[in-house]
Amino acid sequence: MNKSEVPDEVINRLYIYARCLEGFREEGKKSFSSDDIADRLNIKSTLVRKDFSYIGTMGKRGVGYDTEEVLKEVNQIAFPIKERKVALIGVGKLGSALLNFYGFKTQGFKIALAFDKDRRKIGSEIRGIKIDDINNFKKRVKKEGIKIAIIAVPSEEVVNVIKEIKNSCIEAVLNFTPSYLSSLNNCSNDFIIRNIDLSSELARLSYYLSEKESTKRN
């Protein structure tokens, strides 16, 4: 099956399935039914089966799915590359936390380069990564063949960072700045972008909470 025929929504759920299956594995659950997953994730079992059918996963009728087999297949699609180097831009509080974040490593990602514009930070080292001057970004990223950048700078810096990235061989961006980047704000190259807006995430929670509170009152 051609990957690109798999709908994005299904791809998104793949990562959720992966976590769930890892859970099954830890619990020693060797096999599972679509209902097992569905119950745990609060979705319909038909959705699980249909998703699995997209990625070609095969269960046994009357029996279910083999945990290891499906996990392997899901991982093959969701994590197609074993090792991927990444560049971090902005080594403030959030940036440092990301540098120290163990979860990236376990999923095969390595922050190989870290950049900042602050003279006091440049040259210092975190977890064996020497923080480099953002002015060297293009050169160093090219040399390492890095295509993914994480932006974790204050929002007022994002404009400069975008310039730097446009000018480099970066093709995908994980943006923690509270400015929504879309295709790196309409440059000709097409970038792959994911925006993580932490305060908006809290706000969304708060929104649904308020909604719940108001319906309770009425």
Add this chain to the structure above:
Amino acid sequence: MNKSEVPDEVINRLYIYARCLEGFREEGKKSFSSDDIADRLNIKSTLVRKDFSYIGTMGKRGVGYDTEEVLKEVNQIAFPIKERKVALIGVGKLGSALLNFYGFKTQGFKIALAFDKDRRKIGSEIRGIKIDDINNFKKRVKKEGIKIAIIAVPSEEVVNVIKEIKNSCIEAVLNFTPSYLSSLNNCSNDFIIRNIDLSSELARLSYYLSEKESTKRN
């Protein structure tokens, strides 16, 4: 218009619109057309207009929308409560970064309580917040009337944290643990949950990158 009639997809975009409008404001752009937003966000202008119609925003035909007016209206819906206190569970690298994160404050969120199980951390202070023993969670959260919790513990701790939360007056959860929580894993109360899985986010980028790379080759 009743809030609950606004589709979730529209609500999600509200936060994106808000960022965009803040951008307009900073640029001194007093008014804008649906095309202005659409171009910047790489979406269709009809979608913008339709979304705005849901929230009752009114533009002027032949003219456009007033930046301040729309921003006010969007914010009223997207950020219905001016001040919301939040509890943080897990003051490791990520937790500390969140405690220091300025963006929460500007959006009206305050991490009022922070908890950990590590004896060495309990009692110490970050940004004026004294780190408390997780065993006091229920009591303290109730006293402060907090309904939102942020989980930033290592994944092996999440089971215990869930127990603690179920047992408390928490109603909404922002989960940074790489375990997908759905309705706090099927307890009777219905929780509002948003999962932020940082390594999955990177993995998603990597997926689309690989896809791009492979189509380029073919």
Add this chain to the structure above:
DNA sequence: GTAGATTTGTTATTATAATCACAAAGTGAG
């Protein structure tokens, strides 16, 4: 005031995603 250019607001249409419904395949007890 009118014509031509803009731009909104909304209905109709199309596209996409989720769910249902059920046949097909497998299991296990007797």
Add this chain to the structure above:
DNA sequence: CTCACTTTGTGATTATAATAACAAATCTAC
């Protein structure tokens, strides 16, 4: 072997979301 029970896989159906199409409103220039 047969019957009752599970559970998958998928075509048909329904629900939801995005886009297109266009009338209605406003603006500008003359």
